[in-house]
Amino acid sequence: MREHGGNLDQAQQRFGGRAEDWIDLSTGINRLPYPVGEVSSRAWSALPSRAEIEALHQAARHAYRTSAAVVALGGAQAAIQLLPQLAPPGRARILAPTYNEYAGVLSAAGWEVQEVGDFDALAGADLAIVVNPNNPDGRCHPPRDLLTLLPRVGRLVVDESFADVAPQLSLASGDRPGLLILRSFGKFYGLAGLRLGFALGNSSDIARVAAISGPWPVSGAAIAIGCRALRDDAWAEATSARLARDCGRLDRIVQSQGWTLVGGTQLFRLYETPDALAAQEKLARRHIWSRVFAREPTWLRLGLPGGEPEWSRLAEALAR
Numbered sequence: 001m002r003e004h005g006g007n008l009d010q011a012q013q014r015f016g017g018r019a020e021d022w023i024d025l026s027t028g029i030n031r032l033p034y035p036v037g038e039v040s041s042r043a044w045s046a047l048p049s050r051a052e053i054e055a056l057h058q059a060a061r062h063a064y065r066t067s068a069a070v071v072a073l074g075g076a077q078a079a080i081q082l083l084p085q086l087a088p089p090g091r092a093r094i095l096a097p098t099y100n101e102y103a104g105v106l107s108a109a110g111w112e113v114q115e116v117g118d119f120d121a122l123a124g125a126d127l128a129i130v131v132n133p134n135n136p137d138g139r140c141h142p143p144r145d146l147l148t149l150l151p152r153v154g155r156l157v158v159d160e161s162f163a164d165v166a167p168q169l170s171l172a173s174g175d176r177p178g179l180l181i182l183r184s185f186g187k188f189y190g191l192a193g194l195r196l197g198f199a200l201g202n203s204s205d206i207a208r209v210a211a212i213s214g215p216w217p218v219s220g221a222a223i224a225i226g227c228r229a230l231r232d233d234a235w236a237e238a239t240s241a242r243l244a245r246d247c248g249r250l251d252r253i254v255q256s257q258g259w260t261l262v263g264g265t266q267l268f269r270l271y272e273t274p275d276a277l278a279a280q281e282k283l284a285r286r287h288i289w290s291r292v293f294a295r296e297p298t299w300l301r302l303g304l305p306g307g308e309p310e311w312s313r314l315a316e317a318l319a320r
Contacts, residue, residue: 002100005291005301006192015284023310024303026291028135028162028268030239031306033190034229043220056223059230060198064172064183069206072218072226076161076184076197077101082212083127083157084109086180086205090126090154095119097295098131099159119145126154132169133162136270136293136301138263143171150179155205157182161197164188165240165266177202180209187267188239189229196222243267246304253315259300268303276300286317 005026008019023031057070073079080101089110094102096115107113111127119141122128128149133140150156161184163170172181181200186192196218199209210217218226229235243266250269251261257279259271273279276292279300283290291301305311 002104003294004100005303008289011284011289015287017287022287022289023305023313024289025305025314026289026301027187027192027303028265029187029192029303030190030243030267031304031310032239032242034225034232034235036191036225037228039221039224043224046220048216048218048220048223052220052223053218056218056226056230057198059227060183060200063230063236064170064198064200065167066172066174066200068172068175068181068200069203070198070200071206071210071213072222073197073199073209073213074195074218074222075186075192076159076182078195078213078217079182079197079199079209080105082209084111085212086208087126087155091124092127092129093122093125093153094129095122095131095134097137097293098129099135099161102129119149122149123152127157128153128155129157129159131159131161133166133265134263135162136264136268136291136299138162138265138268138270140166140169143169146171147176150176154178155180161187162265162267164236165243172200175202177204180205185226185229188236191225191229194222194225195219196226240266243304249311250302250304253311253318254302257318262299264301266304268301270299270301272298273300274298282320283314283317286313286320288314288317 008024056072060070092106092111092113094115103113155178157180159182179201183198185196247266259273262270262272264270276298280290280292293299305314
């Protein structure tokens with residue numbers, strides 16, 4: 001398996017404790033999740049109907065403020081797995097450093113993959129991939145820059161998995177040939193285990209993705225909870241405001257360590273440290289898990305704690 005956050009089992013093997021003893025800050029998943037409420041027995045026992053799936057698509061259009069074609073999938077990762085099937089293998093360029101599944105999936109499918117550090121170097125690719133806001137450094141690209149790039153590539157995939165907290169960056173509102181948008185549900189809504197995400201874009205591209213993904217790409221429970229959450233504007237607005245406040249709170253707490261903010265989003269922060277592995281171990285001995293990066297040995301990424309007990313534990317761990 002490629003390097004990811006959320007590898008709490010590895011933390012337990014090294015530092016002990018049960019899963020419930022740990023605060024997992026290694027991901028960008030909201031630790032105060034959407035309250036799912038009651039889920040009907042039918043959602044668990046019956047195959048989802050076309051009408052129910054379309055209701056989920058309409059809820060996604062509402063949340064993402066779009067009239068574009070939409071298809072629900074088992075997380076943004078499911079969409080990434082399908083990308084190589086949308087066109088014959090060619091030249092793929094990925095704006096890096098970023099989420100590492102893109103390079104691995106495309107390479108395994110026979111694509112010629114190049115990771116580039118300069119935005120303009122994406123031009124000329126058959127497939128260009130930009131994560132916006134980026135994971136792990138939170139780098140952002142204005143929509144106008146992405147639209148300028150669009151006619152210079154064969155297909156542009158923009159991963160907006162963290163765009164719920166930065167809606168001004170989203171290109172989901174349009175239906176443009178050659179542009180495919182990926183959205184994650186689990187991160188902002190804190191329900192990664194539900195495995196729900198969406199692809200949005202031109203009707204022909206979305207029809208192709210839908211055909212490849214099959215007749216029941218998401219579960220009945222995901223449909224029921226997704227429909228409810230995606231239409232809950234009040235919860236989304238309150239959560240965005242809380243996350244914005246909590247980013248400043250986390251930045252202030254880690255100042256005592258002499259760490260420098262490199263970047264991030266309102267769901268995670270990336271810090272420059274003298275030694276990220278040492279910082280990770282310090283926290284792990286207090287059963288708080290963080291994310292480090294093999295290619296950047298001074299980078300440590302922290303998600304935002306949830307309730308006050310988690311904030312207190314993090315502050316105490318850092319103070320030691």
